[in-house]
Amino acid sequence: MEIKTFMGRKLGYINGILRRQIEIDKYLKNREDIKLSYEFYDAPKNPIDFLSKRYILYHCKAYHKSRTLKDNIIFHVSFQNLADLVLFLKKERTFVTCYDIFNFLEKNTIRNTILAQKYALMGLKSCKYIISISEFTKNELFKRFNIPKEKISVIKCAINHEIFYPIRQNELSNLIPFYPNYKKILHVGTEVNRKDIITLFKAFYLIKKKFNNIKLIRVGPRSHSKVIKSLGLEKDIIYFNNLNNQKLREIYNLCDLFIFPSVYEGFGFPGLEAAACGTPVICSNIPIFRELYDNFPIYFPAQDYKTLCKIILNTINNETMKKEMSIKGVNIANKYHWKNSADKYINFVKNIIENI
Numbered sequence: 001m002e003i004k005t006f007m008g009r010k011l012g013y014i015n016g017i018l019r020r021q022i023e024i025d026k027y028l029k030n031r032e033d034i035k036l037s038y039e040f041y042d043a044p045k046n047p048i049d050f051l052s053k054r055y056i057l058y059h060c061k062a063y064h065k066s067r068t069l070k071d072n073i074i075f076h077v078s079f080q081n082l083a084d085l086v087l088f089l090k091k092e093r094t095f096v097t098c099y100d101i102f103n104f105l106e107k108n109t110i111r112n113t114i115l116a117q118k119y120a121l122m123g124l125k126s127c128k129y130i131i132s133i134s135e136f137t138k139n140e141l142f143k144r145f146n147i148p149k150e151k152i153s154v155i156k157c158a159i160n161h162e163i164f165y166p167i168r169q170n171e172l173s174n175l176i177p178f179y180p181n182y183k184k185i186l187h188v189g190t191e192v193n194r195k196d197i198i199t200l201f202k203a204f205y206l207i208k209k210k211f212n213n214i215k216l217i218r219v220g221p222r223s224h225s226k227v228i229k230s231l232g233l234e235k236d237i238i239y240f241n242n243l244n245n246q247k248l249r250e251i252y253n254l255c256d257l258f259i260f261p262s263v264y265e266g267f268g269f270p271g272l273e274a275a276a277c278g279t280p281v282i283c284s285n286i287p288i289f290r291e292l293y294d295n296f297p298i299y300f301p302a303q304d305y306k307t308l309c310k311i312i313l314n315t316i317n318n319e320t321m322k323k324e325m326s327i328k329g330v331n332i333a334n335k336y337h338w339k340n341s342a343d344k345y346i347n348f349v350k351n352i353i354e355n356i
Contacts, residue, residue: 001033001034001035001072001073001074001349001350002034002036002037002070002074003034003035003073003074003076003349004037004038004065004073004074004076005021005037005075005076005077006038006039006058006075006076006077006085007038007039007078008040008054008058008078008081008082009040009043009044009053009054010040010041010042010043011043012043013242016157016269017079017097017099019269020097020133021078023158023338023341024338024341024342026338026342027338027339027342027343028342028345031346034346039058039061039062041053041054041057041058055084059084062075062088062089063088065089066088066089069090072353073093074093074094074095074349074352074353075089075094075095076096076097077095077096077097077127078097079098079099080096080098080101080120080124081103081112081120082096082120083096083098083120083121083122083123083124083127084116084120084122084123085123086123086124086126086127087126091126091127092128092352092355092356093352093356094127094128094129095127095128095129095130095131095348095352096123096124096127096129096130096131097133098130098131098133098137098152098266099133099266100137100140100264100265100267101137101140101141101145102194102264102266103117104120104121104144105144121145124141124147125145125147127151129151129153129348129352130147130152130153131152131154131155131345131348132152132153132154133154133155133156134156134266134288134291134292135154135291136266136291137266137288138154153344155344155345155348156267156292156341157269158336158338158340158341159269159276159337159338161276161333161337163245163249164252164273164277164333165249165276165277166253166276166278166326166330167249167250172253172254175250175253175254177254178238178251178254179215179238182213183211183213183214183215183256183316183317184214184215184216184217184254184255184256185204185214185215185258185259185312186219186252186255186258186274186279187217187219187220187258187259187260187261187270188219188220188252188258188270188273188274189219189220189270191220191224194263194265195261195262196262196284196302197218197224197261198224199284199302199304199305200259200261200305200308201228201231202231202305203306203308203309203312204231204233204237204309205232206305206309207312208233208236210313211313214316215236215237215238216233216237216238217238217240217255218237218238218239219240219243219248219251220239220241221241222239222241252273252274252277253277253278255279256279256280256316257279257281257282257315258270258271258279258280258282259282259308260274260283260284260289260297261283261284261302261303261308262283262284262286262302263286263302263303264286265288266288267288268283268288268289268292271283271289271292271293271297272292272332272333272336274329275293275296275332275333276330276334278326278327278329278330279326279329280297280298280315280325280329281296281297281298281325281329282297282298282299282300282308282311282315283298284299284301284302285300285302286302292332295328296325296329296331297325297329298311
């Protein structure tokens with residue numbers, strides 16, 4: 001059996017989609033009965049080159065691969081933005097992984113036009129088999145687009161516990177400290193609108209008025225320099241980017257709290273990574289976080305920066321509470337292992353082959 005995965009544009013970094021595929025494929029590569037192959041297109045040089053590579057050449061490649069296939073080949077469209085490829089593949093041999101439906105709800109942008117949204121959604125609706133990475137996304141597909149639930153199988157993401165784990169207290173002292181005389185709250189991810197980083201910045205601004213001995217650590221690209229400057233927080237919000245796994249693990253372990261203020265997520269890797277490292281989590285009260293994290297974080301109403309401020313102030317120096325949250329978080333994270341996801345993935349693909 002061969003699984004040919006359409007991954008889209010070649011990336012110079014690892015995002016959540018590529019990470020999931022890498023982790024699952026680690027287990028699939030050890031099986032003699034499974035062959036893996038991938039289809040990419042090179043990064044475009046300009047908008048015209050993008051249209052050519054993404055919507056002409058990539059579609060042609062999908063059509064050609066589908067018409068010259070072997071009996072035991074299955075096609076995997078790696079995420080929902082590429083679902084228009086389904087229109088050019090053998091539907092009885094094709095499945096799509098859907099991370100979230102945000103790209104179908106987002107307003108018209110240069111990167112995500114209304115036409116592109118409709119085209120991908122057309123392909124997603126026509127697909128016979130869909131993997132959702134959460135029950136939340138499965139329900140969204142059904143409620144918003146009337147995609148039958150029986151077409152959708154939930155195979156959740158997981159955590160690599162060889163990378164993310166609590167560092168022992170005696171080993172923490174051997175790490176190179178950063179801002180050792182400050183309490184540290186942490187956010188990991190991009191600053192796109194649905195991550196609602198502005199709510200965290202506003203809460204942090206209020207915190208600094210009452211408790212000056214604190215820093216906000218941001219891991220990810222910077223997009224809101226003007227907002228930070230307007231709040232007078234340039235010296236108190238510290239950015240890190242392009243960290244390796246070891247350094248990211250250290251930062252999770254060295255920070256006091258992880259804050260996750262998103263208003264929309266399909267899953268939420270950083271919260272589970274923080275939990276796996278024993279870092280207490282405070283997050284917005286949205287359905288996906290309730291599904292994944294259960295009762296271990298402290299929740300606050302999404303976009304309510306005043307409540308978030310109060311929770312952080314009440315938690316940051318409460319070592320007993322943080323220890324209890326840490327233990328709960330590690331226990332929750334231990335429920336998420338990539339081997340379990342890979343086993344479900346294999347059974348899912350076998351079911352497709354059996355029904356051809």
